[in-house]
Amino acid sequence: MQSLARRMEKGCVLSCAGVISERLETLVALTHHASRITHPAPLVVTSVVALLQRTFPAGTIRDQTRTLTCGDRVDPLDLVEWVEEQGYGPEAQVTQKG
Numbered sequence: 001m002q003s004l005a006r007r008m009e010k011g012c013v014l015s016c017a018g019v020i021s022e023r024l025e026t027l028v029a030l031t032h033h034a035s036r037i038t039h040p041a042p043l044v045v046t047s048v049v050a051l052l053q054r055t056f057p058a059g060t061i062r063d064q065t066r067t068l069t070c071g072d073r074v075d076p077l078d079l080v081e082w083v084e085e086q087g088y089g090p091e092a093q094v095t096q097k098g
Contacts, residue, residue, distance in 0.1 A: 027056065027058075066082060
């Protein structure tokens with residue numbers, strides 16, 4: 001196994017974070033689509049390897065997603081508490097997508 005520093009030199013860490021982010025965006029979009037029955041189901045094209053990878057159940061994604069729209073008023077402390085309940089913690093500076 002390669003060390004983290006070695007993988008970072010090769011760009012794998014950023015690439016992996018990007019892949020995870022894209023997969024999560026897709027799962028969220030599919031979860032939102034499943035809640036709207038009026039549209040036909042989307043066609044998903046994937047590989048067998050990707051299909052066999054474990055992921056979050058749809059209910060978990062739905063329960064741990066909070067949608068905010070322009071104009072919504074949210075108590076900042078309530079939002080911080082909710083984000084921490086989802087497993088996130090403070091970071092000095094965000095440097096990667098994910």
